[in-house]
Amino acid sequence: MLSDEGWIVHQAELLTGEPFSGRPLVFEDTTNFMYIDRGHVIDLESELFLVRGNEKEGQFGLKKQPKFWVKRAISLASGRKYILKLVYQEAFKVQVGLFQVTCVRSGEKEAQVLKRVRGDQRFMQGRTARDSHGNLVRVIDIIEGVDLLNYIYSLNISHEKYFREFFPSILSRTIQAFRAIQFLKENGLCHGDIRNDHILIERCTECFRWIDFDLTEDFSDFDLWSLGNILHCILGKGFVTFRDAIQQHPELSGRFSNDDASVFFPHRVMNLGKVYPYLPTKLNQVLLRFSAGTQSCYSSVSQLVDDLLECSAALEGASAAG
């Protein structure tokens, strides 16, 4: 049946509602992923996938440039849609604030994480399959939803209203997401690419779900410090720079010090308590542990989670009392 071109064409037309032109081109080896394009078929362990295009930002949290190794595809047998992440190994150095970080992209590493988090809805789900050349392809389930960053930016309300009405729920779900990172750490794994657009808010459950695990950095606490950026974003209702803060609150001019800045991004204000005085002191103190002036860094995600749980309980208490 698998060699039956007629079946492929029939299924492709049935599932896409579009006419299939020409003879199907089936790739059993995905090494040269640049040549695999929309309308081609990938054969993974005898399951055929019709490629619909290259993945882009906004649909999967990846950057806007097409990622040629990440394909949107439909299983011709089941009709289910997937993301196929083909093997693209790379190592590169990137400047993050004052630090130069070496990153390695590895399909094997992502496969390890997928295996460990199977059934855990805090993470994207998927399986692996090898092509005829032995490349480890990740077959990822689609998550319908919006990424955290875009969600926060879509809220067209004041910071204070956001903080009082939306933040408690966002914090509570963020804590669950941070616990998920703690779980990886406890299992000798890491996320490796913690960014605000790598948390998807699933449309049907509103749960936060991590995506994209194929990177690893040489800094062993990179995940932990990256969580500080997430916290900054959800507490600041987006990124707050010194310039933004002073533009919105001219009275703050001259009141900032270098210690108030983020370790990773020295132009971002970590000391958000100066910008938004209604933020609880304890919550601001947590954020300050990711600031350039911190004298007390977190040494584990669990410490961070414990502190945030305290903050969350206090917010709920205040809300109930109010």
Added chain:
Amino acid sequence: MSKRILVVDDEVVVLGAVGKALQKTDCTIDSVTSAEEALDLLRRTSYDLVITDLMMPGVDGLEFMLRARATGSSAQVIMLTGYPTIQTALKAKRLGAFDYVTKPFTKQELVSVVVRALRKGAMGSAEAGSPGTQKPAGDLYFLPEHSWARIEPDKTVRIGMARAFTSTVGGVTEFKLPKENDLLEQGRMCVVVRAEDGVEHHLHSPLSGRVIEVNQLVLRDPGLAVRDPEGTGWLLRLAANHLDRELYNLMLQ
């Protein structure tokens, strides 16, 4: 005059590798296997640069930095480590380390950082501004210690070398620039800078985008990027991909 470098690492193999990598730099290199020996040398000898391992038995690299300052040494410090963490990198920077280099490193990486550290040490605390250079209108957004970006009225972005980078590189003899239509990613290496001393340095891009113009003036006269780094010495013009989002990762001057 030849510069003097002190290298401290409890692994003899690393001392050998560092010495070999720096062979052609015309520096005098002393190597020791413990912080105690290094402190002893620092009390008796003046060094321009200290390269120290972070994880050493007894006194670690951070403690060593503190004690080294107490000897009165004003040498620049480069911290090496095979176990990098943001926490220790932050501490090292706070203690005044010029850079924090992770093992394994290439010869090019080490030589580049050593040359830049020595040059910074030679400058002292003086700013490396070039008098008389022009600064066109428009905000400059910086990838710290590397590059700048300026948004043009047509929404394209010019990028160039930050003064903090040019001042430690010295004279430039050649740029290896990307070609038109090449894609750059924020934070990743985008330009190879060949200095007068033959050392190659890597400049990282402040923004992601497609290269739409290369400054031909700089290709013909690389010194322009040092004399007027924020003006006529710009390097590339980009059609940026994620300007709104990525500007938040840069420092506004």
